[in-house]
Amino acid sequence: MIEDNYNVLQILRENRDSVDFKKLTNIILDGFKYEVITKSDELLLNLIFSEKTTQENLDKFLNEWDIEVMGGHKALMLAYFMKLHPELKFTDYVAPRLKGLLQFFRFQNMRLISHYTKIGNELKRNGIEFLIFKGGCIKHLRPDFPRVMGDIDILVHEKDYIKAGKIVEQMGYDTSWDIHSVDIHLKDSKEGIMDIHKYIIMLSENEKAFIPDLFKRAKKENVFGIEALVPCNEDLLFISLVNMVRNLRNKTSYAGIPYTLFDCKFLIDSKPDFDWNIIIENAKKTKTKNHIYFAIQFINGIVPNLLPDKIKRDDFFEQEFQKYCILLTYQRFYLWEMKQKSHEMKIKDLFSNWRFFVEYIKLKPKYFILKTGIIRKNPVFAKIILKKAGLLV
Numbered sequence: 330m331i332e333d334n335y336n337v338l339q340i341l342r343e344n345r346d347s348v349d350f351k352k353l354t355n356i357i358l359d360g361f362k363y364e365v366i367t368k369s370d371e372l373l374l375n376l377i378f379s380e381k382t383t384q385e386n387l388d389k390f391l392n393e394w395d396i397e398v399m400g401g402h403k404a405l406m407l408a409y410f411m412k413l414h415p416e417l418k419f420t421d422y423v424a425p426r427l428k429g430l431l432q433f434f435r436f437q438n439m440r441l442i443s444h445y446t447k448i449g450n451e452l453k454r455n456g457i458e459f460l461i462f463k464g465g466c467i468k469h470l471r472p473d474f475p476r477v478m479g480d481i482d483i484l485v486h487e488k489d490y491i492k493a494g495k496i497v498e499q500m501g502y503d504t505s506w507d508i509h510s511v512d513i514h515l516k517d518s519k520e521g522i523m524d525i526h527k528y529i530i531m532l533s534e535n536e537k538a539f540i541p542d543l544f545k546r547a548k549k550e551n552v553f554g555i556e557a558l559v560p561c562n563e564d565l566l567f568i569s570l571v572n573m574v575r576n577l578r579n580k581t582s583y584a585g586i587p588y589t590l591f592d593c594k595f596l597i598d599s600k601p602d603f604d605w606n607i608i609i610e611n612a613k614k615t616k617t618k619n620h621i622y623f624a625i626q627f628i629n630g631i632v633p634n635l636l637p638d639k640i641k642r643d644d645f646f647e648q649e650f651q652k653y654c655i656l657l658t659y660q661r662f663y664l665w666e667m668k669q670k671s672h673e674m675k676i677k678d679l680f681s682n683w684r685f686f687v688e689y690i691k692l693k694p695k696y697f698i699l700k701t702g703i704i705r706k707n708p709v710f711a712k713i714i715l716k717k718a719g720l721l722v
Contacts, residue, residue, distance in 0.1 A: 335363035337662045341720040348721065350651050357658060358623075358630050361577050365586050366631055369399055374587060377410050378594070378632045387417050396426055402477050402584055405430050406591060409474055434475035438468060442553045444522040445481045448497060448513070449555040452485075457493050459483040460547055460558035462529075462568055464585075467592055469552045469559065470599075477585065480513070480521035483557070486544075487537075490527035497525070509536075531571045531617050532578060538614040539564075546607070562596040563607035569593065570608075570624040571617050577627070578661050590632055597636075605639040618646070619653035652708035655721075659711035663718065664700060671696045 337360035341348060348356070366374070376390045396404050408427040411419055419427065445465065452459055461469065465481035468474070485493050494511040498504050502522065505512040510526040528537045547558035560568070573589045576582045597603050612618040622640045629635055640646075674689050704710045715721045 335360060337658070338666060338720060341658075345719060345722055350654070353658065353721075354626070354650075354654050357654060357662075358627055360662065361627060362630055364580075365577070365583050369394060370403065370587060371631075373399075373403065373406060374590065374632060377406060377591070378635065382414055382417070384417055387419070391420060391423060396423055401430055401433070403587070405434060405475070405477060406587060409591065412473065431475055434477065438475050438478060441465075441478055441481050441522065444513075445483075446554055448500065448502075448523060449483075449553075449557065451496055451500060452493055453555060455492070455496055457485055457489045457496075458558065459485045459493075459525075460544060460560060461552055462560055462565065463572070464588075466552075466559060466565060467595075469550070471595065477588065480523050482524045482526060484526045484529065484540075484543075487527045490525070493525050497523075529568060529572075530575060531615055531620065532575050533616045533620070535614065535616045538616075539567075539611045542611070542614075561607070562600045563604055564611065566593060566596045567608045567611045567621070569596075571615075571620050573627075574620045574624050578657065580661070580665070590628060590635060593628065593636060605637070609639060609641075612640075619650050622646075622650060623653070623657075655708050655712050655715065656706070658720070659715055660705055663715060663720065664696075664705065667692070667696045667699065 337356055340356055341353075344352070372390060372394055376386060379386060394407075396407070404427065407423075408430050411417070411424070411427050412431070449459065461481070461483050463482040464476045464478045465483075468476045468478070490511075494504055494506065497511070497513050501516055503514040503516055503518070505514065509528050509530050510524045512521060513523040513525065514521055528540060530536060543560060543564050544558065546561045546564060548561075549556055550559045552559065569589050569592055573586055576586065608621065609618075612621045618640065622642075625636045625638055625640065629638075642650075671692055674692065698704070699714065704714070712721065
């Protein structure tokens, strides 16, 4: 387990003279692991992904892990484990609570699915084809395993995007339009129901490049009572990995990352002829090869050897991955820390004391300049700034 109070920037400053590229990568990976995986999470994941599943291991785990403290979202993974291993005996205290969790989330999923069915039928009636992905799709593939879902995600052809959103508005739902998706809410509520995407954000400039192949490889299936396109396992895994990296970079949806590990194992194990070449080709087309490699290293740092390392590495890739890690350090750790400090500084306190005034004047303009795209997306500028900050040599 990563030591308590793990701080990436502090470790880089303290080890500045000895940090080579490999160490930098490991420090970043450990930093993300510290933020995402708690000690109790690690105990749970060790149990779930253990090569030997025994009653003794379960009993030991239950003596150390408190279901009441962990809450429903994390305990649901233990409920998955219980369903997968009916031969194991859970305590009279834990077993009914896990069964109750499964029922609770099954009900929550049914509520979302009812809206999906209503909207999906209307889209189909208007000739709009759509593809389901993310958690809603995994729920379809594993119907006995309810999900923690805030909404259901579908993808439509770009030509149908505006039409689909307008149809939903005419049905009485509220919508929030973004550059890549329209979020659907219950009327006069922020409660999400569904996201309709025209492409999937991957933090690259080529997100749309693999969409024709995604639709081509997908199969038509009856999904919750409606005919929809279901991606192949390889495309679902690819989407899961790039989405996880996006969440790590933006510090969003951390609670869902342990479920990504669970989904990865299912998607690979449930398809004997799983083809990693599809994922590699997707990564090449979308320019997310670095993202996928980083995701594999991150996941295997939590559960060793869960994913095979299929990314071919050569001198060019090593150079590109180094630039990627420098940008990741700059954007996610250096700039994020500055952003937090900037947001804590309120203009109403500007004249409260001279020291605060000086700090405000020094930080705000600096953060405004350093967060601009020309610097934030340029590895050369990022490296120069990290050097000046005493983080790299």
